[in-house]
Amino acid sequence: MKPWKIVIPLAGVPLLLLLAWGMGQDPRAVPTPLVGTTAPDFSRETLQGDTLRLSDLGDTPLVINFWASWCIPCAEEHPLLVDFERRYHGRIRLIGVVYEDTRANAIRWYQERGGNWTNVMDPRGRMAIDYGVRGVPETFFITRDRRILLHLPKPVTYDVLELWASKILAPDSTTTPS
Numbered sequence: 049m050k051p052w053k054i055v056i057p058l059a060g061v062p063l064l065l066l067l068a069w070g071m072g073q074d075p076r077a078v079p080t081p082l083v084g085t086t087a088p089d090f091s092r093e094t095l096q097g098d099t100l101r102l103s104d105l106g107d108t109p110l111v112i113n114f115w116a117s118w119c120i121p122c123a124e125e126h127p128l129l130v131d132f133e134r135r136y137h138g139r140i141r142l143i144g145v146v147y148e149d150t151r152a153n154a155i156r157w158y159q160e161r162g163g164n165w166t167n168v169m170d171p172r173g174r175m176a177i178d179y180g181v182r183g184v185p186e187t188f189f190i191t192r193d194r195r196i197l198l199h200l201p202k203p204v205t206y207d208v209l210e211l212w213a214s215k216i217l218a219p220d221s222t223t224t225p226s
Contacts, residue, residue, distance in 0.1 A: 081180070087112075087194045088178040092168035095146070095155055100168050102194070108141045109216035110190040113204070114176060116149040117157035119184045125203040126161050132209045133165050140213055145170050147184050189216050 082088075087110075091101045113129060115122040133142045144167035146154040151169060158167060170176055179188060182201060189198040189212040198212050 082196045083199055085196060087188065087190045087196050088175075090168075090175050090178070092145070092170065092175060095151060095158065095167045095169070100143070100166055105141060107192040109139070109192055110141050110143060110188075110194075111209075111213075111216075112143045112145060112179070112188040112190065114145045114147045114170070114179070114181050114184050114186045116147045116184050117153040118149065121203045122185045123161070125185055126163070128204055128206055128209060129165075130161070130163050131206075132204075132213070133163060136213055137164070139217060141165075143168065145175055147176055147181065148173050189213075191216050 087102060089102045091099060094100050111132070115126075129142065129144075136142075142165040144158075144163075144165060146167055146169050148171060150171070154167065154169070168175075173181075179186075180199065185203050187198075187200045187204050188196055189200075191197050197216055200208060200212075
C-alpha cells in the first residue's frame with residue numbers, strides 16, 4: 049500500500065473536525081466589549097416625532113430593545129415585552145429602537161401588536177453601530193448609573209427578562225456581573 053493513500057485522507061480529518069465544530073457554534077455569540085461600560089449616549093426621534101436623549105432619562109434602569117417590522121423573531125418576543133413593560137412600568141423604562149425600518153412600517157407594526165413604551169428611530173443604524181448591534185432583535189439591560197449589564201444578541205425570554213430585571217433593579221446593580 050502506498051503511503052499517500054493514507055496520508056491524504058488523514059490530512060482532511062483536522063479540516064473536517066474544524067468544520068464540524070464551526071457548524072455547531074452560534075454565529076451571533078460574539079461577546080460584546082460594551083458590557084460593564086457606560087451606555088453610549090443617544091438623541092433620537094421617537095415614533096411620535098419628539099426627541100429622546102439618554103442623558104435626559106434620569107436614573108431609572110433601562111431595557112433597550114432593537115427591533116424591526118420585518119423581523120420575525122421580533123414579532124415572537126413582542127408579547128413578552130408587552131407583559132414586561134406592564135409589570136415593571138415606573139421601575140424600569142423599556143425603550144424600543146426601530147432598526148433600519150420606516151416610520152410608517154414601525155407605527156403600523158406597533159399599533160397591531162400593542163405596547164406602551166417609547167420607540168425611537170434608527171433608520172441608518174448609527175445607534176446600532178454605537179451599541180455593537182449585529183442584527184435584530186438585540187436587547188441591552190442598563191443600570192441606574194448607565195452601565196451596560198447585559199447585551200443579549202437574540203430574542204428575549206421570560207426567564208431572561210425576570211433575571212436581568214432583578215439585577216438592574218438591585219441596589220448594587222452599578223457593578224458588572226461576575
